[in-house]
Amino acid sequence: MDDIDIPEIDSMRLRHDLDAEGYATHPLLPPDACDRLVALYDDGSLFRKRIIMEQHAYGRGEYQYFRYPLPGLVARLREALYPPLATVANDWRRLLGSADMFPPTLAGYLERCHEAGQTRPTPLLLRYEAGGFNCLHQDLYGDLVFPLQATVLLSEPGRDFAGGEFMLVEQRPRAQSRGAVVPLRQGEAVIFPSHHRPGAGKRGAYRLTMRHGVATVRSGRRHTLGIIFHDAA
Numbered sequence: 001m002d003d004i005d006i007p008e009i010d011s012m013r014l015r016h017d018l019d020a021e022g023y024a025t026h027p028l029l030p031p032d033a034c035d036r037l038v039a040l041y042d043d044g045s046l047f048r049k050r051i052i053m054e055q056h057a058y059g060r061g062e063y064q065y066f067r068y069p070l071p072g073l074v075a076r077l078r079e080a081l082y083p084p085l086a087t088v089a090n091d092w093r094r095l096l097g098s099a100d101m102f103p104p105t106l107a108g109y110l111e112r113c114h115e116a117g118q119t120r121p122t123p124l125l126l127r128y129e130a131g132g133f134n135c136l137h138q139d140l141y142g143d144l145v146f147p148l149q150a151t152v153l154l155s156e157p158g159r160d161f162a163g164g165e166f167m168l169v170e171q172r173p174r175a176q177s178r179g180a181v182v183p184l185r186q187g188e189a190v191i192f193p194s195h196h197r198p199g200a201g202k203r204g205a206y207r208l209t210m211r212h213g214v215a216t217v218r219s220g221r222r223h224t225l226g227i228i229f230h231d232a233a
Helices: 011-021 031-042 072-095 106-115
Strands: 024-027 047-052 062-066 124-128 133-137 148-153 161-163 166-171 178-182 188-193 196-201 204-214 217-220 222-227
Touching: 011 024, 011 072, 011 188, 031 072, 031 124, 031 222, 072 106, 072 148, 072 196, 072 222, 124 133, 188 204
Parallel strands: none
Antiparallel strands: 024 188, 047 062, 062 124, 124 222, 133 204, 148 188, 148 222, 161 217, 166 178, 166 204, 196 204
């Protein structure tokens, strides 16, 4: 899987889509790479922890966090996605009045995480069977939180599963929440805010709180790869 070319992401287009819709989609992986990532799920030696969602009231399904060193393709995706996402993240920080910028490379950012005691890797594989779902949530694992993350759909809708749509909910101050259902194909990624994004108001920028989840899978089996850039405490 190390020979797969990872398409570049244009940070300006990414920023436009995130500002307009609250998320962006981008094709990342060919079907054979998706299938090979799915096959990793049953190799317990690659993972540091397995979570059964029902045991924690997170939903219905399961996921596993990779251990270091990450599988080659997972590591390459994380490293390749970080720079354009960091460009947008720094734009957001400036807009919200912060002078603390993210480093230009993933290695630089992970060094900050590890110095803060966040040393456990967070990329993960998720599996849902028929009836599975994921409650609305945020993936926060410590004081340091990178404001964007990505989920790559590894299964093909209509062939491998039905239902199971990716969902986002945006909580707006003094207004009702706004929801979005994001259509994805196999190998396509959705890039979205980890906890909040800037909104434009009459008095300047403000924070919109974001949560994400997965609708009920009606049939089949659904796999995804989650790419989170901050490590866990």
